[in-house]
Amino acid sequence: MSDETRAEIQEELAAADAVRPEKFDYAIRIRGLRNQFGEAVIHEGLDLDVRSGEILGVVGGSGTGKSVLMRSIVGLQTPAAGEIEVYGKTLDTIANEEESRDLRRRWGVMFQGGALFSTLSVAENIQVPLREYYPRLDQQLLDEIAAYKVAMVGLPPDAGPKFPAELSGGMVKRAGLARALALDPALLFLDEPTAGLDPIGAAKFDELIRELADTMGLTVFLITHDLDTLYATCDRVAVLAEKKVIAVGTIPELLATEHPWIQDYFNGPRGRAAAGCNIAAERQDRKS
Amino acid sequence: MPFQGKSSNVLRTMVASADFEHSEGASGAEVRFSGRLTLARLGDVPTRLGELGPISTLDLSSIDRIDTVGAWIVTRTVNEHGAKVIGASDEARRLLDALASDKSEYRVHNDRRPAWLRMLDQIGTASRSIWHELLGIVDFFGAMIIALGIQIRARRRLRWNAIVTRFQTVGLDALPIIGLMSFLIGIVIAQQGAVQLRQFGLEVFTINLVGRASIRELGLLMTAIMVAGRSGSAFAAQIGTMKLTEEIDAMRTIGVSPMEAIVLPRVAAATITMPLLGFYASICAIMGGGAFVWVGLDMPPLTYIQRLREIIPMTDFWIMLIKAPVFGLLIGVTGCYEGMQVRQNAEEVGKRTTSAVVAAIFLVIVLDAMFAVFFSSIGWN
Numbered sequence: 001m002s003d004e005t006r007a008e009i010q011e012e013l014a015a016a017d018a019v020r021p022e023k024f025d026y027a028i029r030i031r032g033l034r035n036q037f038g039e040a041v042i043h044e045g046l047d048l049d050v051r052s053g054e055i056l057g058v059v060g061g062s063g064t065g066k067s068v069l070m071r072s073i074v075g076l077q078t079p080a081a082g083e084i085e086v087y088g089k090t091l092d093t094i095a096n097e098e099e100s101r102d103l104r105r106r107w108g109v110m111f112q113g114g115a116l117f118s119t120l121s122v123a124e125n126i127q128v129p130l131r132e133y134y135p136r137l138d139q140q141l142l143d144e145i146a147a148y149k150v151a152m153v154g155l156p157p158d159a160g161p162k163f164p165a166e167l168s169g170g171m172v173k174r175a176g177l178a179r180a181l182a183l184d185p186a187l188l189f190l191d192e193p194t195a196g197l198d199p200i201g202a203a204k205f206d207e208l209i210r211e212l213a214d215t216m217g218l219t220v221f222l223i224t225h226d227l228d229t230l231y232a233t234c235d236r237v238a239v240l241a242e243k244k245v246i247a248v249g250t251i252p253e254l255l256a257t258e259h260p261w262i263q264d265y266f267n268g269p270r271g272r273a274a275a276g277c278n279i280a281a282e283r284q285d286r287k288s
Numbered sequence: 289m290p291f292q293g294k295s296s297n298v299l300r301t302m303v304a305s306a307d308f309e310h311s312e313g314a315s316g317a318e319v320r321f322s323g324r325l326t327l328a329r330l331g332d333v334p335t336r337l338g339e340l341g342p343i344s345t346l347d348l349s350s351i352d353r354i355d356t357v358g359a360w361i362v363t364r365t366v367n368e369h370g371a372k373v374i375g376a377s378d379e380a381r382r383l384l385d386a387l388a389s390d391k392s393e394y395r396v397h398n399d400r401r402p403a404w405l406r407m408l409d410q411i412g413t414a415s416r417s418i419w420h421e422l423l424g425i426v427d428f429f430g431a432m433i434i435a436l437g438i439q440i441r442a443r444r445r446l447r448w449n450a451i452v453t454r455f456q457t458v459g460l461d462a463l464p465i466i467g468l469m470s471f472l473i474g475i476v477i478a479q480q481g482a483v484q485l486r487q488f489g490l491e492v493f494t495i496n497l498v499g500r501a502s503i504r505e506l507g508l509l510m511t512a513i514m515v516a517g518r519s520g521s522a523f524a525a526q527i528g529t530m531k532l533t534e535e536i537d538a539m540r541t542i543g544v545s546p547m548e549a550i551v552l553p554r555v556a557a558a559t560i561t562m563p564l565l566g567f568y569a570s571i572c573a574i575m576g577g578g579a580f581v582w583v584g585l586d587m588p589p590l591t592y593i594q595r596l597r598e599i600i601p602m603t604d605f606w607i608m609l610i611k612a613p614v615f616g617l618l619i620g621v622t623g624c625y626e627g628m629q630v631r632q633n634a635e636e637v638g639k640r641t642t643s644a645v646v647a648a649i650f651l652v653i654v655l656d657a658m659f660a661v662f663f664s665s666i667g668w669n
Contacts, residue, residue: 105328118633123396134327141334147394148360148387160396165632184327184355215386216356217379 024087027052027187027219028073033082035068042068044243046082052186055213055220056248057230059265060240066223067112069240070189073221074109075100086187105133107187108180112195114172116164122150122175123160129182149178154208170201174208181212188213190222194229206232227266227274239265251275304352305329308337316342316369322350325358334361342369349375359383421647428625432555435547447553454557458519459565466514470507470569474576477501482585491585492595498577499596504604507570509656512615515558515565516648520623523554524644527627528637536628551628555620562616563609570608603668611659615652622648 028050035043042065050056060066071077073084075091083090089103108129116125123146130142137145150160153174164172173193180188193209194202210233213220224230230237230251238248241261247254254262265271304323311318317340323329325348337343346362348354354362363384365371376384401409439446481497527550530536536546578592626644630636 119635130327137330138334143396144360144364144391145357146396148356148391150396151389151391151394152356152386157393158395160394161398163632181356184357215382 024052026050026085027087028221029083029085030073031083033069033072033084034080035065035072035077036080041243043072043079043082046244048238048245048248050219050221051236052219053217054235055209055218055222055233057234057237058221058223058240059225059230059237061261064240065243066240067191070109070191070221070223074107074189101133105183106185107189108183108185109189110173110176110180110191110193112191114164114176116172116175116179118164121161121163122155122167122178123147125164125175125179126150126182129179133183145182149181150175152181152212153178154204170197170205173197173205177208181216184216186217186219188218188220190220190224192223192225194224194226199228202226202228203232209233227271231274305331306333306351306358307331308333310340310343313344316344316371318345318347319343319365319371320347320350324353325351325361326353326355327357330357330361337361337365343371344369345372345374347375348373348377348380351380354380354383356383356387359387363387421643424629425622425625425647428628429621432547432551432621432624435545436552438545439548439552444548446556447549450549450553451557451560454554455561457522458515458557459561462514462518462565463568465518466511466565466569467572469510469514470502470572471576471579473506473510474498474502474573474578475580477506477573478577478580479584482580492587494577494581494585495587495592495595496599498581499574499600500604502570502573502577503600504607505656505660507573508566508608508612508615509652511562511565511569512619512652513649515562515616516619516623516645516652519558520619520648521641521645523620523623524627524641525637527551527624528630528640531628531630532634532637546628551624554624555617558620558623559613559616562619563612566608566612566615601668603663607659607663607668611656614655618651618655619648622651 026049028048030046030048033043033046033048034041046069048069058066058069068077072079073086086103087106089099091100091103116122117128120128123143126146126149127142130137130145146160151157155171155174155178159167159171159175164175167175177190177193180190190209194205197205206229209220209222212218213233220233222229222234234251236248236250237254238245239254239259239262240246241259246259247257247262251266255266257263266275306321306323306325306329308319308321310320319337319340325333343365346365348362351358359380362373366373373384478494478498481494482491485491485493485497527536530550536550539546539549574596578589581587581592582589623644626640626647630640
């Protein structure tokens with residue numbers, strides 16, 4: 001490689017590194033967000049901060065706009081009003097394509113249904129973002145990266161060449177997670193990662209998320225209905241109701257609030273069961 | 289903070305790409321990484337690293353940051369050369385540990401075989417799939433007849449509403465395009481025929497050519513091709529999509545037989561509509577030919593019609609009427625069969641639709657040839 005091309009690459013890389021996640025205390029800051037579809041207002045004056053390096057669970061009843069909130073953050077849905085900053089940048093005010101690509105490179109999104117490209121194998125799915133952002137990588141390295149991502153998310157060794165239609169529901173979720181992690185993002189969005197999984201599969205998935213977040217230092221924005229997931233993985237929980245985030249905090253902090261929905265949610269029969277299991281598990285841990 | 293390596297000695301003003309320097313030690317090169325060992329700043333490090341000889345140690349003490357790709361490059365070198373890693377920070381160590389287990393059994397592609405073997409394999413697979421396709425269509429046809437039998441035995445009424453809706457889409461909506469096409473084909477046959485026959489001074493036989501060809505063969509054949517393209521493909525795509533969205537499964541669980549509700553009305557509509565469309569197409573072709581004969585050969589329409597009545601035997605008309613429902617049935621069954629075969633994804637809907645059209649047209653032409661031989665041999669000339 002000549003010095004010229006090397007300098008060229010250096011320049012390109014320096015440009016691509018304008019956003020540096022480690023500089024920010026807050027990965028996401030949302031202020032006064034308003035989302036509406038026609039007459040129906042989904043969010044009104046919603047504020048939320050996601051700290052760097054935390055796993056934030058987002059809960060709320062059906063139709064409170066959890067997915068809409070995620071879609072607004074990643075730019076799939078343009079808010080009617082308000083500001084969303086991801087690592088200090090606002091998607092809709094970013095003027096040039098380069099900068100928005102730079103931001104997109106920092107996050108990975110796992111959709112509820114996996115949203116794997118059905119005509120590509122699992123390995124090729126994982127390679128899609130890599131090819132898009134780093135066309136210079138050689139095939140050998142791409143294949144190796146795909147192979148260890150497959151291993152990392154706990155898929156079986158023969159999953160790489162398989163097509164999404166040949167995978168079970170749990171495997172589709174893992175493959176979706178592998179694709180979301182392809183670029184080593186700093187920020188990971190998970191939409192209902194355990195929905196539709198059996199309890200054992202769901203527990204394993206929770207463990208996996210926690211583990212990956214720890215090894216890779218991820219910030220995770222996690223939408224869930226699953227109380228077990230909340231107890232097992234989340235550092236803090238944000239509760240969506242009445243068109244805004246009514247409370248954010250650790251689970252004990254939330255339990256201390258008076259809000260009826262929060263009380264119902266955590267102290268309902270399922271909530272108590274999940275909490276009970278968690279406490280029992282902790283006791284076991286302490287004993288052993 | 290994530291990814292940050294312990295870099296006491298660096299006071300960099302700009303962010304540095306991954307790089308390394310090496311010195312030759314006793315048992316191999318000692319490699320000292322610097323900068324950011326991350327996907328975005330990897331540059332040509334993997335290539336240059338590959339060009340080195342044996343490597344004994346990898347020093348990570350002066351890197352800024354490392355991510356899984358960087359950790360993978362390190363792990364790969366360790367596995368290849370048996371090199372030692374020194375000076376790794378806690379973060380780096382954690383990533384390295386996560387990647388350390390053996391990944392060699394993880395496959396990304398299916399095994400590649402030599403080209404000639406793959407070609408043979410493809411030919412074999414293709415032949416088998418054609419055979420299975422044929423068997424499948426026959427099988428499907430049988431299942432449909434059984435479903436019809438059950439429906440009649442149980443005295444359930446045929447779904448006339450569904451059938452009539454299909455009349456509209458298969459028949460009525462196709463009238464303009466089939467009419468125009470046939471009319472133009474009539475003109476082309478007459479014109480080409482006239483050119484050839486003129487050499488013998490037998491231009492008047494153009495009428496024989498147009499009349500018999502349209503009624504006996506071309507009118508119906510062109511219609512069959514058009515219907516296969518318009519409706520056979522639509523059947524396959526509709527049913528295929530319904531399979532994908534699990535509508536067909538839902539139907540089965542409710543207790544509605546998809547054969548009865550989806551397949552039979554479509555096949556029935558195609559079967560009944562085909563003779564009508566074929567007759568219509570023949571008439572349009574004759575009108576096209578007549579138009580040319582009138583304008584090009586100065587023969588008045590009345591003479592044209594009289595002449596047609598003399599030369600076209602009634603058997604030609606019967607031949608068309610016998611063939612038409614068979615072709616319609618074939619197109620309907622092929623379309624529905626292919627649609628029902630959709631299993632996995634959106635791409636397959638496209639593939640199945642294509643093969644519905646191709647198979648239908650191919651089978652129609654094969655059958656037409658067989659009919660031609662048959663009718664000639666029983667003396668319907």
